[in-house]
Amino acid sequence: MTPAPTVPLVCYQVLAAILFTIGVVGVLVRRSALIIFMSIELMLNAVNLSFVAFSRQHASMDGHIFVFFVMAVAAAEVAVGLAILVAIFRNRDTANVDDVRLLRG
């Protein structure tokens, strides 16, 4: 039996909540598309941490599997998202989300 974690698992959940909130602030407040992407990655990591902490609490591997899939999907999302960003940048020469507003009324 591996020994119990000596830091109570609720600390990991609070840390995940803090990181998630910082990510939300980043998405809502910054204007560069790349930084918004990075804040989304920050949120995904906070969720991963929460999953692993819960998985540890219930001694179940399902949390780990979820994290595995989150990482795979995040990789796919980053690849496609950055390709879109590069395409937009080639057309408009800006990566600022406030400038890409042609669909707006």
Added chain:
Amino acid sequence: MLIPAFLFAMFAGIAIGCSLGVIFHRNPVHCALLLVGVLLSVSGLFILLNASFLAALQVLVYAGAIMVLFLFVLMLLNLKGENPLLTRGAAKGFGILFAIVVFVELLWTVLSPQMEGGMAASPTVPTGFGSPAAIGRVLYTVWLYPFEITSILLLIAVIGAVVLAKRKFG
């Protein structure tokens, strides 16, 4: 007791400090490097939670591949920091208010009595928890369909990225 608590405090401090740096720095390359710092400290926290395979995977995939992709795009596009740094006016205020609401909600859920009881007692787990063998045993039996669908998703992502970033010929 002392060393795991110290390690947790160190990794948590680095994660929070680097994430604040990510959202408040002007130079995007510095933001990317600070995000790598966050990823590495989260990897350390995974090791503290007996998730050794995921910790190695986090460094290998997230910090070693996804962030390198970010850096490539940053360097190819030669993006400088935006001016002014944050969104103007009311949107910024609303954004921060919303974030505070989300934070309070999350804390409420995490620290509520039903959760608290379960989480204060930290159970022991079998040896081999979080090892590649344990993940493999579950991944290829119970979670086989999501696994196969994820591989198709990754193929779609590869094709999509190549098609989107191609320059037109002629």
Added chain:
Amino acid sequence: MDTAFLIESAIKVHIVLGFVLLVVPYIVWMERKVLGHMQDRIGPERVGPFGLLQTIADGIKLFMKEDLVPAQADKVVFIIAPGITVVTALIAATVIPWGDTVELFGRTVALHVADVNVALLFVLATTSMGVYGIVLGGWASNSKYSLLGGLRSSAQMISYELAQGISLVSVVLLAGTLSLAEIGRQQAHLWYVVPQFFGFLIYVISGVAETNRAPFDLPEAETELVAGFHTEYSSMKWAFYFLGEYANMMVVAGVAITVFLGGWQGPVLPPVVWFLVKLTAFLFFFIWLRATFPRLRYDQLMAFGWKVLLPAAILNLVVTAVVVALW
């Protein structure tokens, strides 16, 4: 976490650190001598007997050189980048076993610094972090040659990481464990190079490409692109990149030896001596490659990595998996 364990780990860390940092000058000496003799000349022979003190003299010279930081360069990243290369190589070197266990002062001491049960994955993860040293060095120099060289070099490294990882996974299928010490112990009777010969070839070729050594060293050779990502680096920072490259070579050689060539196993001599003999032979092989082959052009290099090596590695993995499943 008792103090005896901490002292033991500290001593092992010092041994590995000291070994890597002190042996790299002698790998440089060996390279210059061996290249020299293969090219029908002598190599360094004046400074010290057989030129043994040449690298130390070069080190002192480099130490005294002017330490330039280009104008408009990103100072913090410029200074950190060579450090990342060296640090990741040294971290990867901590899990490579240089022998089995020894009995000292009543304790069983395993001869690797860290006993990680996912050691192979750990090595792959830290070598993939080594890409940052190069891409950041190229970018932070604020120079066209450096940026192009850095991007080319790092694209090469991440391309060959795939073939490297997949060839190692084939051995993991046979061994049933990711722990390097365990893989070394399992080769007491048969080295894994015999059933996995093609995997070994793929690993060696991608290892040479990973460390940016000839014939895959277009991004950093002096005759191309000025000097690639380390164009603007002088003095000790350049020496650090050099040190990092040789430390990386030692890590790649160490992993190849442990996974394919039997680790520390051998008939008569003590295990550590066998490890050192195999390491020297591998490094000699790296130098021999440099003397023999012409450099690959960048598009040939990338085409080879993606169109030849990666499918070969995957084919190797599939065949191994089928054989393991049937028997």
